[in-house]
Amino acid sequence: MADDTTQHPLKIYWIMWAALFVLSTFSYATDFLDRGYLRHFLILLFMFAKAGGIVWIFMHMGWERMALKIAILGPPVAILVLIGMMSLEGEYVEDSRLENYGESTMEVETPGHH
Missing domain, CATH: 1.20.5 (Single alpha-helices involved in coiled-coils or other helix-helix interfaces)
Structure with missing residues (x-):
């Protein structure tokens, strides 16, 4: 039977929050690019990276x-x-x-x- 008291180290969550902040900063920085495929690609890339990180760490998919x-x-x-x-x-x-x-x-x- 699994031990229900096991917790993941808080350091992982702090790193993920910092990564989300950095990715969001990069995503907002794309507003300074000209409209075009590069801008749309970067917005989607940062969006998927943030969503993947949220699913992986905060929804505990990394341990499933x-x-x-x-x-x-x-x-x-x-x-x-x-x-x-x-x-x-x-x-x-x-x-x-x-x-x-x-x-x-x-x-x-x-x-x-x-």
């Missing part, structure tokens, strides 16, 4: 069994992979439509207004 980690973290990873695949497919469809039909077909016509 592998089956529980996979059960909790597997579905969000699968969804992210599917979102990435849909994004690639959407770009392919748009490019093939532009290549085959030209720019004029991309404009949406409103019904009754020709």
